[in-house]
Amino acid sequence: GQNIDQPTEMTATEGAIVQINCTYQTSGFNGLFWYQQHAGEAPTFLSYNVLDGLEEKGRFSSFLSRSKGYSYLLLKELQMKDSASYLCAVSSNTGKLIFGQGTTLQVKP
Amino acid sequence: GAGVSQTPSNKVTEKGKYVELRCDPISGHTALYWYRQSLGQGPEFLIYFQGTGAADDSGLPNDRFFAVRPEGSVSTLKIQRTERGDSAVYLCASSPLGGAYPTGELFFGEGSRLTVL
Numbered sequence: 001g002q003n004i005d006q007p008t009e010m011t012a013t014e015g016a017i018v019q020i021n022c023t024y025q026t027s028g029f030n031g032l033f034w035y036q037q038h039a040g041e042a043p044t045f046l047s048y049n050v051l052d053g054l055e056e057k058g059r060f061s062s063f064l065s066r067s068k069g070y071s072y073l074l075l076k077e078l079q080m081k082d083s084a085s086y087l088c089a090v091s092s093n094t095g096k097l098i099f100g101q102g103t104t105l106q107v108k109p
Numbered sequence: 110g111a112g113v114s115q116t117p118s119n120k121v122t123e124k125g126k127y128v129e130l131r132c133d134p135i136s137g138h139t140a141l142y143w144y145r146q147s148l149g150q151g152p153e154f155l156i157y158f159q160g161t162g163a164a165d166d167s168g169l170p171n172d173r174f175f176a177v178r179p180e181g182s183v184s185t186l187k188i189q190r191t192e193r194g195d196s197a198v199y200l201c202a203s204s205p206l207g208g209a210y211p212t213g214e215l216f217f218g219e220g221s222r223l224t225v226l
Contacts, residue, residue, distance in 0.1 A: 101150055
């Protein structure tokens with residue numbers, strides 16, 4: 001089976017940096033994904049890691065350690081519009097994509 | 110439009126009734142996923158199609174739930190004898206290749222909000 005853990009809520013200040021952690025256990029692994037979901041909207045893709053290391057895309061970076069079953073999403077230069085839920089998701093060998101419960105990030109001025 | 114389309118956007122029904130939710134994926138996308146999401150939770154996997162066949166239906170909660178994709182494009186999620194606990198937002202997503210490869214991007218529709226009274 002698969003199990004994904006991430007914090008339920010986080011708060012950070014505008015302009016700061018925040019790191020959202022995700023740990024996972026899976027019987028097969030074909031990549032880890034981060035999605036952003038604003039309240040009342042559909043999730044949108046942020047990043048994909050299949051190999052160990054850091055993937056950087058603008059203000060957002062994502063890190064993966066397959067041996068530790070660990071990933072994090074790093075958000076730099078936080079803006080108010082970054083207030084959203086951040087979903088960690090793991091893909092199995094069959095293509096099934098399982099999501100964690102999501103981390104609600106609140107950015108304060 | 111070019112995105113994933115889901116209908117209806119809102120559905121209110123009574124306990125025990127039958128419901129159909131439709132998903133029209135992005136043209137050419139071979140993979141199609143159904144999820145349901147309750148308030149404050151992440152999307153819960155229901156079923157995944159690769160073409161016309163269900164590649165993985167292990168997330169369907171019980172035999173009241175069934176989904177089809179007869180021509181490899183539009184999919185319908187069918188719920189029989191609805192219960193109050195079925196109330197949720199049902200999300201559909203499509204991907205150009207199976208297994209969310211190579212970029213892993215799933216394109217989500219806006220969802221169908223189901224309320225069972």
